[in-house]
Amino acid sequence: MTLTITNIRRPNSNTLESITLENGLIKGWNLPVEGEIIDGKGGTLAPALIELHAHLREPGQTEKEDLASGLAAAAAGGYGTVVSMPNTSPVVDDPAIVRSLIEKANRLGFARLRPAAALTKGQTGETLAELTFLQEAGAAMFTDDGRTNEDARVLRLGLEYAGSLGMVVSVHAEDASLRADGVMNEGAVSEALGLPGNPAAAEAARVARDIEIVAGLQAQGRPVRLHVQHLSTARTLDLVREAKRRGLPVTCEVCPHHLTLTDEAMRSFDSIYKVAPPLRTQTDAEHLLRGLLDGSVDCIATDHAPHTRAEKERDLLTAPSGIAYIELAFPLMWTRFGDVLGLEHLLDLMTQAPARVMGWPEPSLDVGAPADLTVFDLDTERTVNPAEFKSKAKFTPWAGESLRGWPTLTVVGGAVAYRRE
Amino acid sequence: MTARPRHLLDFEGWTPERLTALLDNADTMNQVLERPVKKVPALQGLTVCTAFFENSTRTRISFELAARRMSADVVSFAAGNSSVSKGESLRDTIEVLTAYKVDAYIVRHAAAGAAHLVARYSGKPVINAGDGRRAHPTQALLDAYTVRQEFGSLEGKTVAIIGDIRHSRVARSNAELLPKLGAKVVLCGPATLLPADLAALPGVTLTTNPREAVRGAHAVMALRLQSERMSGGYLGSLQEYADVYQVNERLLAGAEAGAIVLHPGPMNRDLEISADTADSPRSRVLKQVENGQAVRMSVLYHLLVGRE
Numbered sequence: 001m002t003l004t005i006t007n008i009r010r011p012n013s014n015t016l017e018s019i020t021l022e023n024g025l026i027k028g029w030n031l032p033v034e035g036e037i038i039d040g041k042g043g044t045l046a047p048a049l050i051e052l053h054a055h056l057r058e059p060g061q062t063e064k065e066d067l068a069s070g071l072a073a074a075a076a077g078g079y080g081t082v083v084s085m086p087n088t089s090p091v092v093d094d095p096a097i098v099r100s101l102i103e104k105a106n107r108l109g110f111a112r113l114r115p116a117a118a119l120t121k122g123q124t125g126e127t128l129a130e131l132t133f134l135q136e137a138g139a140a141m142f143t144d145d146g147r148t149n150e151d152a153r154v155l156r157l158g159l160e161y162a163g164s165l166g167m168v169v170s171v172h173a174e175d176a177s178l179r180a181d182g183v184m185n186e187g188a189v190s191e192a193l194g195l196p197g198n199p200a201a202a203e204a205a206r207v208a209r210d211i212e213i214v215a216g217l218q219a220q221g222r223p224v225r226l227h228v229q230h231l232s233t234a235r236t237l238d239l240v241r242e243a244k245r246r247g248l249p250v251t252c253e254v255c256p257h258h259l260t261l262t263d264e265a266m267r268s269f270d271s272i273y274k275v276a277p278p279l280r281t282q283t284d285a286e287h288l289l290r291g292l293l294d295g296s297v298d299c300i301a302t303d304h305a306p307h308t309r310a311e312k313e314r315d316l317l318t319a320p321s322g323i324a325y326i327e328l329a330f331p332l333m334w335t336r337f338g339d340v341l342g343l344e345h346l347l348d349l350m351t352q353a354p355a356r357v358m359g360w361p362e363p364s365l366d367v368g369a370p371a372d373l374t375v376f377d378l379d380t381e382r383t384v385n386p387a388e389f390k391s392k393a394k395f396t397p398w399a400g401e402s403l404r405g406w407p408t409l410t411v412v413g414g415a416v417a418y419r420r421e
Numbered sequence: 422m423t424a425r426p427r428h429l430l431d432f433e434g435w436t437p438e439r440l441t442a443l444l445d446n447a448d449t450m451n452q453v454l455e456r457p458v459k460k461v462p463a464l465q466g467l468t469v470c471t472a473f474f475e476n477s478t479r480t481r482i483s484f485e486l487a488a489r490r491m492s493a494d495v496v497s498f499a500a501g502n503s504s505v506s507k508g509e510s511l512r513d514t515i516e517v518l519t520a521y522k523v524d525a526y527i528v529r530h531a532a533a534g535a536a537h538l539v540a541r542y543s544g545k546p547v548i549n550a551g552d553g554r555r556a557h558p559t560q561a562l563l564d565a566y567t568v569r570q571e572f573g574s575l576e577g578k579t580v581a582i583i584g585d586i587r588h589s590r591v592a593r594s595n596a597e598l599l600p601k602l603g604a605k606v607v608l609c610g611p612a613t614l615l616p617a618d619l620a621a622l623p624g625v626t627l628t629t630n631p632r633e634a635v636r637g638a639h640a641v642m643a644l645r646l647q648s649e650r651m652s653g654g655y656l657g658s659l660q661e662y663a664d665v666y667q668v669n670e671r672l673l674a675g676a677e678a679g680a681i682v683l684h685p686g687p688m689n690r691d692l693e694i695s696a697d698t699a700d701s702p703r704s705r706v707l708k709q710v711e712n713g714q715a716v717r718m719s720v721l722y723h724l725l726v727g728r729e
Contacts, residue, residue, distance in 0.1 A: 191618035194533040194555030194593055269534025313512045315532030317553065 002027070002035025003414060008045040008375055010365060011343050019045065021371035024414040028367050038419070043375040043408050046347050047363030048080025048111075050354040052170075052253055053145075053229055053301035054326055056082070056113075058104075059097065060089030065306040065324070065392050067101065071110035073304075073391035075418035077327040078407035080372035081112045083358075086123065087146025093118035093129040095137035102138050110417050111410070112372070114140035119158045119169060123147045126154060131161050140358065143170040145229060148206070150176055156213045163217070163224035168251075168358060170227035171210055173236070174277055178202035183316050185263040185278045193266060195316060198278050200233040207236045211243045214250055227357055228252035230303045232277040234287035241296040251357045253301040254288050256332050257323050261285075261397060271312050271319030272397055275305070292341065292349060299353035302329045306393035324393035328384055330376070332398060334405030343378070371414035374407050382406055428547045429720055430536050431556040432597045440602060443719050444566050450715035450722075453490065463726050464493035470523040472515070472539065473550070474500040474530040479686065480550050483710070484527045484559075487717035493725075496523065511535065515542040525725055528552070546724045548717075554590050559720055560685055561594035563713040565602055567705050568640045570712070571681050576603035581634040581676070583666055584644030584693050587614045587655075591685045592644060600624025609634035610644075610666065613655040631666050635676040642683040643668035643694040659692060669695035673703065681705045 006018040020027045020034060056070035074082045084101070086092030092101070098115050105113030117139035118129050125144055134142070142162045149155040149171055162169045179202040184190050186197025207228055217224045231237055231252045243250040257275060262282050265273040273279060291297040305322025312319055325332070333346055341349070352362045363372060381402045386394045410418040426434045453461055469488040471481050481497065488495045498518065515526070515538075525546040528536045533553035540547040551557040569575055580599055586592045586608045596606050596619065606625045608615065620627045628634050635641050646662060656662050673680060682694070682703045690696040699706060 186618075188618045188621045191616045192593075192622070194553055194590060196554075269537045310510050310512075313510055313538075315511060315530065315535045315538065317532040 001414060003038065003411070003416070004031075004033050004035055005038050005040045005045065005373075005375065005409070005411075006033065007042055008040035009042065011044055011046055011347060016042065019365075019373070021373075021411065021414040024371055026365065026367050026369050026371050038409060038416070040375050040409065041377075043377050044343070045365065045373055045375050047351045047365060048372040048374045048410055048412065049078045049330060049350045050081045050363070051079045051301060051304070051326060052083045052299065052354045052357065054082050054084055054304040055087070055306065055322065056084040057088060057306065058101065063308055067105050067113065068108055068110070069390055069392045070304070070306070070326075071105055071108055071113060072418070073327050073389060074111035075410045075412065076390050076407065078330050078374040078376065078410055079111045079326065080374065080410060080412045080417070081114055083140050084113060084115045085145045086116050086118045086143065091118050091123045092116070093121050093123065093134070095130065095133040098134055098137035098139050109415060110412070112412055114138070116141045116143050116145070116170070118142070119144045119149070119162070120154060125149050125151050128154070128158055128161055131165060131167070135165050135167060141168040141170055141227070143172070143229070145170065145172045148172055148174050148176045152209060152213065155210065156217070159213060159217055159224045159226060160222055163222055166223070166359065168225045168227050170229050172229050173203055173206040173210060174198070175202045175206045178205060182278070183274060184266045185280050187263060187281060189263045189266060193269075195266065200235055200280065200284070203231075203233050203277055204235040204239060207239050211239060211248060211250060214243070214248050215246065218248060225249045226251070230255045230258065230277060230301065231288070231297070232258045232280050232284065234284045237287055237291045237296060241291070244296065251298040253299050253357070254292065254297045255301060255303050256329050257303075257325070257397070259285055259288055260332060260336055265397070266316070269316060271314055271316050272323070272395060274316055274319050274321050275303075275323050276321040289337065289340070298357050300329070300333065300349045301354070302326050304391075306391055309393075309395060312395065323397065324391050325396050325398065327389055327391060328396070328398060328403060330407065331403035331405040334378065335403040338405070371411055373411045375409040376405055377408050378405050380404060380406070425723070427724070428540050429558050429724065430540060430547060430549045431558055431594065432601060435601070437601050440598070443562065443723050444569060444716070446722060447566055447712070447715045447719040450718040451712070453718070454715060460490050460492060462492045463722055464488065464491040467524040467725060468494045468496065468522060469525045469527065469721070470518055471495065471497045471527045471550070472518065472529070473498065474511070474528070474535065475551070476501065477529055477551065480529065483713045484548075484550060484717055487714050488721060490714075491718055491721055493721070511538060512542045515539050519543045519545065525721075548720060548724065551590055554588050554593065556594045556597070557590040558594050558598070559713065559717050560591050561598040562720065563709055563716040564595055564642065564683055564685075565598055566712050566716050567683065567709050568604070568681070570708075571705070572639060574603070575599060578604045578639040579607060579637050580604055580640045580642065581607040581609060581638040582642045582644065583609045583631055583634060583668055585614045585646050585650060586610045586619065586644070587616050588647070588650075589644050595642070596622050596625045607634045607638065611656060611662065614650065631672055632675050635672055635680070638676045638680055640681050640683055641668055641673060641676055642685070645685065645687065646689060646693045663692050667691075667693060667695055669698050670701070673698065683709060686710070
């Protein structure tokens with residue numbers, strides 16, 4: 001199958017070019033036009049985005065999201081690859097589930113699925129899952145995300161075992177006993193609102209613990225890789241920065257919601273803002289942005305976490321945590337931070353950087369590279385209208401905002417996965 | 422005056438003038454309560470719903486009597502034996518009640534912010550009768566009213582609140598209200614039950630030392646200590662708590678002469694307050710209950726009468 005996209009430009013170039021894709025790979029630039037032709041209308045072509053952290057809720061929670069809606073939403077957001085979290089029902093701790101998810105996703109033809117599998121059986125944090133079999137089935141990484149790894153010894157065993165397989169272990173780093181019943185960031189706002197707070201120390205203390213585990217294993221010469229998910233506080237970032245200075249194999253991701261929203265949003269008492277780890281302070285958000293600029297944050301992930309509207313209309317104590325916005329992550333980042341980050345850096349944080357974290361080949365626009373590509377319209381402002389979302393979660397904190405940088409075309413494996421009407 | 426607030430969820434948007442008018446009007450309501458026929462026709466034809474998603478017999482009775490004495494029709498909704506226990510969402514519950522043409526809601530809920538959600542979902546005036554740890558504004562108003570009744574004004578007065586500040590909506594609402602009316606608030610309790618961030622509120626100081634808290638206080642309020650605080654690990658023992666933080670005659674000796682004692686009830690006698698003190702001439706505990714009805718009548722009047 002051959003596809004040619006015309007009238008596109010490479011990032012920060014004004015030259016209109018065309019690219020031809022064949023058999024899932026980039027065949028060449030500016031070749032004689034052949035096959036199906038799509039007019040890129042002057043948009044910017046980049047490797048498709050890679051999401052390291054999304055909850056697609058299949059199997060078992062398909063009232064919130066499923067592979068079809070979640071991967072279609074991802075493609076609409078410009079993502080070509082999604083790592084799904086294993087905290088489903090049942091938990092993805094069985095190689096058969098990994099295989100069935102990948103097969104189903106391949107049939108759908110939206111974004112590519114690379115499922116994360118549970119590090120421990122049932123994500124209980126007690127005994128390791130069959131990591132070798134899970135890797136053979138196609139698991140992309142191991143994590144007990146959704147739960148916290150309270151037993152440090154078991155996490156250490158998991159890092160040893162996964163590391164020997166060349167696999168990343170990613171952690172939802174919060175000390176559950178310190179977090180306690182907190183539903184928002186602990187601070188002046190939580191006290192004013194009378195809501196139980198989740199202190200920044202819950203995240204920092206857990207990351208400090210995990211870094212020391214990694215340091216100990218590395219000193220033994222073991223190949224380990226720890227990835228800190230949705231890092232949210234200034235102090236935690238300092239700890240990761242320090243770990244990198246020590247040469248430890250520790251990476252981290254930051255989510256756009258922690259960069260663009262703060263605990264002040266909770267004054268609305270709207271559970272749409274309830275997320276774990278919680279929205280922090282302006283100081284934290286600014287610190288995270290500096291981390292993106294100076295390279296101490298490795299990549300951007302969204303933690304796309306859809307729930308039903310009814311669940312998110314519950315009160316703040318009982319509503320589930322999570323914000324779902326994979327469809328507008330790039331426009332949000334480009335609109336808010338395009339000027340400070342620059343296009344190439346932002347694209348790197350959402351394409352090559354996640355691949356580096358995972359140890360995957362870095363996506364590129366070179367001849368012979370996989371044809372996972374996205375065309376962005378960087379200039380046209382469009383209002384966020386959740387009713388148009390492909391995700392089942394048709395609500396968002398950014399509804400009604402005017403954003404630019406919307407994907408107009410996403411190609412996965414040389415085939416169209418999304419095209420804006 | 423600024424626009425009349427539509428709800429009483431907390432004291433945001435309530436000016437000192439508005440609050441003073443509300444307390445002044447409670448005087449009138451107290452006079453009504455002295456009459457042989459304790460009823461005025463102000464709310465005739467209106468239906469008020471007490472929606473209590475958390476149990477509280479005393480507060481509900483106070484509100485229901487207040488509404489009835491104003492001639493409102495009152496329906497009460499209690500979560501324990503209702504659709505909520507069958508899994509109905511807050512939004513659905515409120516939309517159903519609103520379809521019955523309820524004109525105003527009085528809401529008690531275990532979650533902070535629930536009264537705000539009821540206001541959003543119903544579009545009707547809402548009085549917050551306690552939402553989680555956040556706010557209990559009519560309790561704070563009746564406390565303010567009781568202190569004002571004693572001293573004529575709150576200007577320059579100091580109110581010490583002693584106990585489990587962390588979990589107390591009464592403490593938070595008083596800390597929000599009393600400084601607006603010119604009073605100072607001292608919040609006091611064991612460090613584990615005294616969130617440091619509350620010091621950011623204007624007119625509020627914190628101390629873990631009860632003797633320091635009562636110094637210069639014109640009113641001393643003891644808060645109910647829930648026995649769950651023991652299992653939560655906040656305290657070494659109830660005996661230790663009572664020994665240090667109990668509001669009793671020994672502690673009150675360090676307060677202003679003529680200082681009064683308040684308690685939002687229900688009291689644990691000889692735990693947070695000594696039985697002697699609860700029954701002493703300083704105690705205004707029953708006066709608070711009495712004033713609560715008048716204050717709630719005044720709030721209902723303020724929110725529901727004279728609106729198109």
